[in-house]
């Protein structure tokens with residue numbers, strides 16, 4: 046069985062590691078084992094994770110093709126190095142750059158050229174003396190010259206810790222961190238984006254994305270990095286503040302009044318798809334309903350889980366089969382449906398929703414319309430100030446492909462200045478008629494299309510120009 050092992054040696058770190066694993070979509074085909082020192086006694090219930098006490102630091106599990114091993118954090122790795130009295134180097138891989146950080150008392154004996162890589166060094170860096178193939182080294186007078194001339198297979202060797210740290214603090218979410226001599230990775234709990242890294246490894250082991258041939262397969266690592274959607278990663282921590290202006294309570298009132306109007310069922314069990322930080326579901330739980338909620342951003346689910354009142358949360362994509370059945374109401378709010386950029390994904394979601402609804406139950410979703418994109422998200426740049434940094438939001442609309450794009454640049458304050466984070470959001474604008482046709486070809490029946498600006502049901506008699514008149518439309522579908 047494919048397996049992920051996370052070794053944690055820092056006292057108290059195990060709680061953070063369990064927290065990271067909490068929403069990992071662990072299934073029966075995959076095992077996650079957390080190895081921790083004997084003295085670090087944890088009282089946590091770990092669900093379907095396996096917890097193993099670590100007896101001897103010399104006996105690290107050895108990764109193979111069906112096994113990915115992590116140190117929980119760089120500090121855990123440092124502690125391991127001290128206790129086991131060995132020195133290991135670090136390989137940092139970014140979509141644009143690869144750096145091999147060598148330890149000054151540890152000659153690096155692997156020939157990078159055997160893997161098609163070109164070792165590079167800046168003049169004056171002691172790394173040149175530690176590398177075995179001296180005659181293969183490509184020298185650069187400074188970092189700027191290296192950046193101007195680099196090729197995808199270039200690896201910059203360095204012993205300068207501060208230089209390497211300042212490089213990886215830029216765009217920190219997109220670096221992967223390996224220990225080549227051990228074939229271990231760093232999960233970077235407490236630093237980067239551990240949830241995504243873990244999910245990424247799970248996908249690799251389940252062969253959902255291409256597995257790199259080795260730690261030196263930079264092409265393979267970068268290829269799988271591309272697959273990793275960045276939306277709602279760092280932004281998860283700012284989402285609730287960003288949405289502060291939204292009156293979720295009145296939205297809940299609208300949805301519940303439509304349920305009364307269009308369904309004869311007694312409402313009890315509700316599912317929210319793409320729930321984000323569960324602002325909507327939180328209100329429904331408060332009103333006494335049994336609420337389940339899922340999202341495909343682990344970071345958003347982590348924020349949701351911190352709330353005092355919350356639904357039962359789980360990880361899933363909008364197009365995944367829905368595990369539960371007999372929901373009276375399924376909702377998908379705040380233009381989450383627009384994140385499905387292909388019509389066939391909408392069809393898949395409608396089919397899955399239909400299977401999970403009770404007969405007579407409703408599916409309510411909203412869309413951001415053409416009007417919203419043209420009026421509010423066409424060539425927009427806005428700067429937001431948060432207590433921990435600044436965010437620049439750029440938005441533009443590609444009218445030919447009907448794609449609404451957003452780039453979020455975050456300059457996060459940290460101990461050595463600012464660390465740069467970036468994520469991109471891609472949404473598709475759908476015309477009402479296009480959605481009506483998709484719904485007609487699905488097992489669900491379209492009952493109504495509403496806006497919160499008027500009481501009129503636009504379907505089927507008042508459809509004219511509604512995409513240009515209203516910024517948000519709510520679709521109400523029934524399972525018959």
Ligand SMILES: C[S@@+](CC[C@H](N)C(=O)[O-])C[C@H]1O[C@@H](n2cnc3c(N)ncnc32)[C@H](O)[C@@H]1O
Pocket residue numbers: 276277288318319320321322323324325339340341342345361362363364377378379380381384385
């Ligand atoms: C604008 S937020 C809305 C969140 C929440 N529904 C609300 O009302 O605040 C969009 C949400 O959709 C989620 N999302 C985007 N694509 C998704 C997909 N394919 N499957 C599941 N969730 C998705 C994002 O992670 C994000 O949480």
